[in-house]
Amino acid sequence: MEINVSTEVNCAKEKVWQAITDIANCKNMISAIIDLTVVEKPETGLVGLKWTETREMFGKEASETMWITEAVEGQYYCTRAENCGAVYLTKMAVAEGNGKTILSMSFSSESMSFIGKVFSALMGLLMKKSLVKILKKDLQDIKQYLENK
Numbered sequence: 621m622e623i624n625v626s627t628e629v630n631c632a633k634e635k636v637w638q639a640i641t642d643i644a645n646c647k648n649m650i651s652a653i654i655d656l657t658v659v660e661k662p663e664t665g666l667v668g669l670k671w672t673e674t675r676e677m678f679g680k681e682a683s684e685t686m687w688i689t690e691a692v693e694g695q696y697y698c699t700r701a702e703n704c705g706a707v708y709l710t711k712m713a714v715a716e717g718n719g720k721t722i723l724s725m726s727f728s729s730e731s732m733s734f735i736g737k738v739f740s741a742l743m744g745l746l747m748k749k750s751l752v753k754i755l756k757k758d759l760q761d762i763k764q765y766l767e768n769k
Contacts, residue, residue, distance in 0.1 A: 621728060621729050621747065621748055621751075622726065622727070622728040623726065623727045623728070623748060623751055623752055623755060624724065624725075624726045624727075625724065625725055625726075625752060625755045625756050625759060626722055626723060626724035626725070626759070627722075627723055627724075627756075627759045627760065627763050628717070628718070628720040628721070628722055628723075628763075629720060629721045629722075629723050629762070629763045629766055629767065630720055630721075630767050631721055631766045631767060632721065633694070633714050633715070633716050633721045634694070635721075635766060636714050636721045636723055636762075636766060637694050637714050639762065639765070639766055640697075640712050640714070640723070640762065641666060641697065643656070643658065643669060643671055644656065644658050644671075646673075647673075648765070649761055649762050649765040650675075650758050650761045650762065651757070651761050652675045652676050652677070652754065652757065652758065652761075653673055653674070653675045654674045654675055654676060654681060655673070655674040656671055656672070656673045656674070657671060657672050658670070658671045659671055659672055659685065660687070665691065665693075666688045666691040666697050667688050667689065667690065667691050668687065668688065669687065669688045670685065670686070670687035670688075671685070671686060671687075672684070672685045672686075673685075673686060677754065678750065684701045684703055684708070685701060686699045686700065686701040686708075686710075687699065687700060687701075694714070695713060695714065695715075696711055696712060696713035696714070697711070697712055698710065698711045699711075699712075705731060706729055706730065706731045707729065707730050708727070708728075708729045709727070709728045709729075710725065710726065710727050710728075711724075711725065711726045712724075712725055713725075713726075723759055723762060723763065724759075725755050725758065725759060727751065727755060
């Protein structure tokens with residue numbers, strides 16, 4: 621499954637980048653995040669930053685440990701999480717366009733077990749619709765936080 625969403629933010633690209641890379645502050649920006657704890661912080665840069673995030677998903681609390689696997693300063697970073705036999709990859713990116721900043725997020729998941737692959741195939745369409753809604757809400761929360769700051 622792969623999902624791509626984006627929104628325009630009326631702030632400088634640098635300000636948006638600074639906000640989305642301030643992982644410890646994300647719980648103040650994104651309403652679905654209930655708690656966030658930084659587990660590991662690299663000496664320099666973003667790669668290797670690891671955190672546990674608890675958020676409300678589908679009416680329940682869920683915790684995931686994520687870490688940044690790749691980053692290009694001022695452009696994008698990629699995260700990875702693994703849970704229940706699946707790998708989840710997310711990319712957050714910023715770009716300039718029409719005098720605004722385009723904030724985008726892509727999400728993909730891949731089941732690593734046979735049972736997970738069967739379940740994914742059966743539930744994929746239902747899950748995709750819900751996940752698009754969740755990701756769009758995250759971006760709207762970030763946009764609102766930045767534009768009202």
